[in-house]
Amino acid sequence: MARRYDFKRIEDRWRDFWRKQSYFKPDLNDRLRKFYYLNMFPYPSGKMHVGHGRNWLIGDAYCRYLLMQGYRVLNPMGYDAFGLPAENAAIDHQTHPKTWTYNNIETFRRQFRQWGVEFDWERELATCDPGYYKWNQWLFLQLYKNDLAYRKDALVNWCPGCDTVLANEQVVEGHCERCSAEAQKHELTQWFFRITKYAQELLDDLDQLEHWPERVRTMQRNWIGRSEGALIRFPLEGRSEELKVFSTRPDTIYGATFMVLAPEHPLVEQLTTPEHQEVVRAYIASSLVESEIKRQRADRAKTGCFTGSYAINPASSEKIPIWIADYVLMGYGTGAIMAVPAHDQRDLEFARKHQLPVIPVIAPGNGVPDGQTISEAFLNKGVMINSGPFNGKPSGPETIRKFIEHFERQGFGQRQVSYRLRDWLISRQRYWGTPIPMIHCEQCGIVPVPEEQLPVLLPEVEFLGKKGLAEIPEFYETNCPQCGGAARRDTDTMDTFVDSSWYYLRYISPSDSEKIFDSELVNAWLPVDQYVGGIEHAILHLLYSRFVTKALRDMSFLDFDEPFKRLFTQGMITHRAYRCAEHGWLKPEEVAGDERCSRCGAPLHTELAKMSKSKKNVVSPAEIIEQYGADTERLYTLFMGPPERDIEWSAEGVRGAYRFLKRVWTLTQDWADLARAGRGEALEPTGFSESDRALWRKLHLTIQSVSEDIVGFHFNTVVSALMELTNALYEHLRPGAEAINRPLFARAIGDLLLMLSPICPFIGEELWRAIGDDQGVLEHAWPKLDPAALELEEQEIVIQVNGKVRDRLRVPAALSADRGELERRARAQLGAKLDAQEIKKVIVVPGRLVNLVVK
RNA sequence: GCCGGGGUGGCGAAACUGGUUUACGCGCGGGACUUAAAAUCCCGUGGGGUUAGCGCCCCGUGUGGGUUCGAAUCCCACCCCCGGCACCA
Numbered sequence: 020m021a022r023r024y025d026f027k028r029i030e031d032r033w034r035d036f037w038r039k040q041s042y043f044k045p046d047l048n049d050r051l052r053k054f055y056y057l058n059m060f061p062y063p064s065g066k067m068h069v070g071h072g073r074n075w076l077i078g079d080a081y082c083r084y085l086l087m088q089g090y091r092v093l094n095p096m097g098y099d100a101f102g103l104p105a106e107n108a109a110i111d112h113q114t115h116p117k118t119w120t121y122n123n124i125e126t127f128r129r130q131f132r133q134w135g136v137e138f139d140w141e142r143e144l145a146t147c148d149p150g151y152y153k154w155n156q157w158l159f160l161q162l163y164k165n166d167l168a169y170r171k172d173a174l175v176n177w178c179p180g181c182d183t184v185l186a187n188e189q190v191v192e193g194h195c196e197r198c199s200a201e202a203q204k205h206e207l208t209q210w211f212f213r214i215t216k217y218a219q220e221l222l223d224d225l226d227q228l229e230h231w232p233e234r235v236r237t238m239q240r241n242w243i244g245r246s247e248g249a250l251i252r253f254p255l256e257g258r259s260e261e262l263k264v265f266s267t268r269p270d271t272i273y274g275a276t277f278m279v280l281a282p283e284h285p286l287v288e289q290l291t292t293p294e295h296q297e298v299v300r301a302y303i304a305s306s307l308v309e310s311e312i313k314r315q316r317a318d319r320a321k322t323g324c325f326t327g328s329y330a331i332n333p334a335s336s337e338k339i340p341i342w343i344a345d346y347v348l349m350g351y352g353t354g355a356i357m358a359v360p361a362h363d364q365r366d367l368e369f370a371r372k373h374q375l376p377v378i379p380v381i382a383p384g385n386g387v388p389d390g391q392t393i394s395e396a397f398l399n400k401g402v403m404i405n406s407g408p409f410n411g412k413p414s415g416p417e418t419i420r421k422f423i424e425h426f427e428r429q430g431f432g433q434r435q436v437s438y439r440l441r442d443w444l445i446s447r448q449r450y451w452g453t454p455i456p457m458i459h460c461e462q463c464g465i466v467p468v469p470e471e472q473l474p475v476l477l478p479e480v481e482f483l484g485k486k487g488l489a490e491i492p493e494f495y496e497t498n499c500p501q502c503g504g505a506a507r508r509d510t511d512t513m514d515t516f517v518d519s520s521w522y523y524l525r526y527i528s529p530s531d532s533e534k535i536f537d538s539e540l541v542n543a544w545l546p547v548d549q550y551v552g553g554i555e556h557a558i559l560h561l562l563y564s565r566f567v568t569k570a571l572r573d574m575s576f577l578d579f580d581e582p583f584k585r586l587f588t589q590g591m592i593t594h595r596a597y598r599c600a601e602h603g604w605l606k607p608e609e610v611a612g613d614e615r616c617s618r619c620g621a622p623l624h625t626e627l628a629k630m631s632k633s634k635k636n637v638v639s640p641a642e643i644i645e646q647y648g649a650d651t652e653r654l655y656t657l658f659m660g661p662p663e664r665d666i667e668w669s670a671e672g673v674r675g676a677y678r679f680l681k682r683v684w685t686l687t688q689d690w691a692d693l694a695r696a697g698r699g700e701a702l703e704p705t706g707f708s709e710s711d712r713a714l715w716r717k718l719h720l721t722i723q724s725v726s727e728d729i730v731g732f733h734f735n736t737v738v739s740a741l742m743e744l745t746n747a748l749y750e751h752l753r754p755g756a757e758a759i760n761r762p763l764f765a766r767a768i769g770d771l772l773l774m775l776s777p778i779c780p781f782i783g784e785e786l787w788r789a790i791g792d793d794q795g796v797l798e799h800a801w802p803k804l805d806p807a808a809l810e811l812e813e814q815e816i817v818i819q820v821n822g823k824v825r826d827r828l829r830v831p832a833a834l835s836a837d838r839g840e841l842e843r844r845a846r847a848q849l850g851a852k853l854d855a856q857e858i859k860k861v862i863v864v865p866g867r868l869v870n871l872v873v874k
Numbered sequence: 875g876c877c878g879g880g881g882u883g884g885c886g887a888a889a890c891u892g893g894u895u896u897a898c899g900c901g902c903g904g905g906a907c908u909u910a911a912a913a914u915c916c917c918g919u920g921g922g923g924u925u926a927g928c929g930c931c932c933c934g935u936g937u938g939g940g941u942u943c944g945a946a947u948c949c950c951a952c953c954c955c956c957g958g959c960a961c962c963a
Contacts, residue, residue: 234957237878241959248963266963279963319961351962358963365961439962554957658899660886665956672886675899681914736888739898746898817894822944824894862943867893872943 024684026648029785034132036784042797043082043137045091047527050543054090056082057523057583059552059560060097063123064104067130069638069652069668070592070630076656077589077734078551079136083777084729087801093544095526096131096138098124100147102515103181106451107198115482116451120147130640135649135780142529146518147451151525153474154535155518156456158567160467163457167213167570168445170465174283174349175444177205183448183487184209204307210455210511211442214566218243218438220580221565230585232663235557242558244439249423251357251432253278255290256329256338262286265352265437268362269426270419272334273406274380275357278341279323279369281349282306290341292327299324299343306345321346321369332357333431334407344369352437361388364396380405381414443563445514448487450477452512460499460506469500475508488512519560520567523547523582535576542578550583557588587732590665591629592656596636598624604635627667638668650779651677657734657778680782683745683775686752687768687786693756695791697765704808710751711760712812717747718767719808725774726801738778744771765790770802817868818845825849828869836865845869 037043045053058078061071082094100120109116124145131138144151162168175184180200184207194201214221222243225236248267255262262278280287282303291299302324323344332339346365347356360370361379370377377390381401388397403409403418408425412418426432446455454475456468468475478494488494488510499506521535527544528537552560561583568582597605599616611617614625630637643652655676660666687694707715721744728737748767752759769790776783776796787796814835818826828848834840841863849871860872 232879234878238958241877244959244962246962264963268963321961346961346963348962353963356963363963365963368961437962439959557958658886664880666886669886669900671900678914679899685914735886736898739888742898815894819893819944822893822942827894860943862893864893864944868944870893870943 022688024681024782026650026680026781030135030649030781033781033784034135036795037135037137037780038132040795040797042086042795043092043094044139044141045093047093047540047544049091052090053544054085054092054549055544055547056085056092056094056549057526057547057551058094058096059550059556060099060519060522061127062099062102062104063120063127064108065123066126067640068630069640069643069656070594072134072640072652073589073592073656073662074551074553075131075134075136076653077587077662077732079134079780080653080657080734080777081549081729081732083780083797084801086797087773087777087799089800093526094138095142095144095529096140097142097144097522097526097529098127098146099515099519099522100124100145101152101452101512101518103183103447103449103451105147106449107181109451109482117147120145133644133649134640134653142526144522144525144529146453146515146522149474149476150530150532151522152453152518154521154525155453155513156468156473156475157470157535158521159453159456159513159517160470160473161574162212162570163467165570165574167216168210169213170208170210172206172208173211173444174204174206175209176202177207178202181449184444184446207446209444209446210457210509210513211444212517212566214443214563215438215440217566217569218245218440219436220569221440221562224565224581228581228583228586231583232586232588235554235561235586235588238557239562242440242562246437246439248435248437249426249432250353250435251333251426253330253333253357254431255341256331258289258328260286260289262330262341262355263353264355264357265435266357268359268419269422269432270403270406270409270414271359271362271380272332272357272422273409274359274361274378275332275334275339276337276360276370276376276378277339277358278330279347279356279358279366280326280341280343281347281354282343282345283349284343284354286355287326287343290326290328295325295327299326302343319346321365321372323369323373325373333426333429340375342369342373350441351439360396361390361393362396362398364398367393367396378405443514443516443566445517446511447514448489448510449512450482450487452515453518454488454494455509455511455513457509458497458499458506459509460502460504462504463499463501463506466499466501466506472500516559516563520563521571523550523564524571524577538576541576545577546579546582546584549585549587551587551589553591554588561586587663589662592659592668593627593665594630594636594638594668596626596628596634598626598634600624604633606635630668643673647673647677648680648781650680650782654680654738654779658738659735661735662732679742679745680779682749683771684782684786686745686748687772687789690752690764690768691789691791693759693761694765694768697761697763698769698791700762700765702762702766707760707763708758710754710758711763714747714751714767715763715808716811717744718770719805721774722770722802722804723809726804729777734778737774741771741775741778772796773799773802814866816841816845816866818849819868819870820849821872822870838863838865841865841869845871 056078058074078094082092085092105116105120109119112119146152159168177184178195178198178200180195180198222240222245225239228236246267248265249269251264251266251269252261253264321344323342326341326343328341329338330341358366358369360367360377362381379388379390379397380403381397382388382404383397383399383401387404400414403412403414423434454477456473456475458466458468460466478491480491495508495510497506497508498504524536524541527540531537564582569580571577572580597610599605599621601619601621602616605616609617610623614623615621616623628634628636640652651673655673658676659672704715721740724740725737772783772787773796783796811832813829814832816828816830817824818828826848828844830844842861857874858871859874862870
């Protein structure tokens with residue numbers, strides 16, 4: 020009588036069904052129990068593999084659960100569609116980035132449908148749509164108006180592979196994060212966003228984000244890199260200018276025996292005396308040629324040269340030489356330092372190399388160190404020496420504070436906080452991005468495009484390959500909005516991180532052509548209640564979004580401080596990859612039994628890697644769905660391990676998931692008549708048999724743990740709880756139909772199906788109908804926990820001797836909290852074994868155990 | 875070097891605020907069904923010792939200590955793995 024589990028027969032029906040229903044389309048005016056769930060929108064890059072699926076399957080399961088809990092769920096979808104990769108791919112595929120991108124979007128839509136992943140499709144957006152990037156430009160203009168966007172000359176990271184500028188964040192260990200080419204330094208005039216203005220708030224507010232993973236907050240803290248210290252002005256010998264330095268150790272100023280400037284420092288030229296000019300110029304030239312990576316290697320020799328000029332140490336009034344060296348970076352602090360070799364390892368190395376004096380100013384407890392001979396800078400606490408009025412004081416924060424007060428009184432320094440965070444460079448010299456809405460006029464200078472003229476459209480040209488807008492006169496030739504004269508458009512496009520820094524706001528009113536978003540609705544629906552995405556965005560995207568939110572708040576467009584209330588970062592799905600020395604990366608089917616190449620028999624190199632075409636270790640959802648169905652992929656993806664962890668895809672694991680679904684299918688189909696009959700009958704716990712009570716309790720234990728675990732993203736334990744309940748049902752049914760309590764059985768199997776549905780919605784809907792309900796699963800309330808069902812009649816109590824389990828005891832629940840009774844029973848049960856031993860102490864944990872401590 | 879996370883069976887992993895370690899699944903072994911295989915179902919499965927057998931004993935959550943009647947869980951020291959930052963003054 021049981022029909023086979025034929026997933027192919029059922030899946031399409033439900034795909035169509037969900038698409039027709041309005042479950043996933045909330046009315047935003049209905050704000051009671053609202054929930055804004057958001058996955059980080061994807062870059063449409065061809066086809067998604069099962070690793071990409073994790074994010075969407077988590078989200079879909081979570082939202083289906085929320086719907087059954089009665090939430091108004093907003094879960095929209097869009098595409099981060101601009102950017103370099105689209106352009107590079109378009110070049111490779113001989114097509115236009117637009118064609119390529121929209122084709123991919125179409126593929127993504129098909130894949131979501133296959134997975135059974137639903138969204139509010141009416142809110143779908145793509146950042147490359149003029150209706151979207153218009154507001155990107157508008158945002159730029161607002162930032163510009165508020166002095167948060169500005170232009171400056173900068174030595175920028177230049178990628179020779181991609182022919183464009185990179186943000187600091189896109190340079191990983193000196194290489195382009197995209198194409199791995201070694202980054203170079205170029206001087207260009209570029210647009211920046213003044214994110215540093217918010218450095219302190221971005222740092223402080225991390226403390227409020229208690230529902231963010233600790234490691235993400237830590238990464239952001241590191242990235243912002245706050246350090247406290249002092250800004251100190253050193254007079255220059257024979258000049259009116261001063262040299263400013265930042266130091267976190269102003270207490271060591273008496274030990275500052277020389278100054279070091281970054282080679283790019285603006286004062287270098289003036290400070291270099293004629294007799295040193297040649298050497299200095301040569302040094303600057305050589306250090307500029309050095310790439311950033313090489314320069315930032317800490318183990319490099321400390322090269323540098325003397326400028327010929329001197330500064331006056333404002334504390335000691337000593338004359339000290341000014342050097343330049345490339346271990347001092349122009350981008351941090353003031354680009355110049357006071358060097359205190361006795362208490363800074365880098366300065367010490369430099370001093371030794373160039374025979375500069377070393378004066379200790381903090382002595383450890385055991386005597387005064389000799390500046391001539393020390394080989395390690397002293398960084399610990401001690402007592403101030405050689406420091407004028409500060410001699411004898413203990414070093415430490417208190418003394419640092421006194422030093423700074425001293426500087427302030429003397430007028431040569433003050434407290435200062437410095438950040439590692441730099442302003443956000445957003446200019447890109449490529450085609451496929453949002454044009455920056457600015458016009459350069461010879462007469463009027465830089466003029467913003469008037470808002471009513473937005474969007475500045477990307478020209479519809481035949482794609483030019485690697486060139487940018489600067490090669491398209493039809494685009495850049497324009498008139499000045501102020502004087503009407505001939506002028507030139509800015510030909511840079513924006514970093515795509517600008518596009519993604521506010522898209523979560525746009526979903527609220529995605530097709531509004533009058534304004535960027537509806538402030539009133541945005542304030543009602545945001546912050547996003549739950550944001551989910553990959554850990555790779557821990558810094559860039561999340562920091563930029565936080566910045567933009569704060570900037571918009573300060574411009575009164577919204578009224579909250581942080582965009583994402585909760586954040587969950589899912590781990591990567593990896594897969595074994597095989598490589599033959601002779602034949603390169605191999606597909607799994609080209610690998611012979613004992614990890615040898617099927618062509619040449621050579622032993623293979625194997626590694627666990629992120630799925631990628633190049634390593635040929637991609638698992639395609641289409642294949643899994645063809646063979647086992649979408650529910651199996653969904654189930655396995657959520658069951659394979661804790662979602663925040665990286666994990667290896669396993670073909671055997673997939674089969675296990677499939678086996679479980681078949682068990683649920685068979686169980687339900689075999690007993691569907693009984694379940695249908697039971698649904699109409701009254702459920703009466705007082706009349707339960709012992710076996711009924713056990714099932715009833717198991718059901719409610721399952722409801723309890725499943726509900727908690729979904730909210731906590733512990734989908735792996737959700738699935739195992741459902742497996743346990745299924746096993747319990749099989750067990751319960753073994754004696755045969757006569758003994759079955761029909762309404763109980765109907766309830767148990769119905770609740771099982773309801774709880775399985777968020778994860779496996781196809782089989783859920785199908786079997787839900789099979790047991791006699793004609794309403795959609797999502798129209799049903801989530802099973803309700805009855806705490807009374809969890810109570811036990813009898814409890815098992817562990818008997819321990821000296822903390823080791825020796826026996827067990829069954830007691831009526833009523834007695835399980837009775838310490839005296841438990842002890843009595845434990846002693847009685849263990850009686851004989853104990854006789855020779857003296858019981859020194861008895862510990863009773865009600866409801867759990869009795870521990871007899873014997874001599 | 876600094877910061878964060880982690881280390882539990884053959885494998886992926888469970889274990890609530892210290893209280894029965896190893897749930898659930900994979901794999902493996904045995905059995906049933908079958909002419910056979912697949913599929914399915916049932917039983918077993920941390921290591922070692924002991925027993926004819928029921929059992930019983932010892933060891934066991936990276937290592938070494940500690941706190942406690944009792945530690946995967948708390949404390950100290952250390953080792954290893956993953957991630958972030960790092961010549962940032």
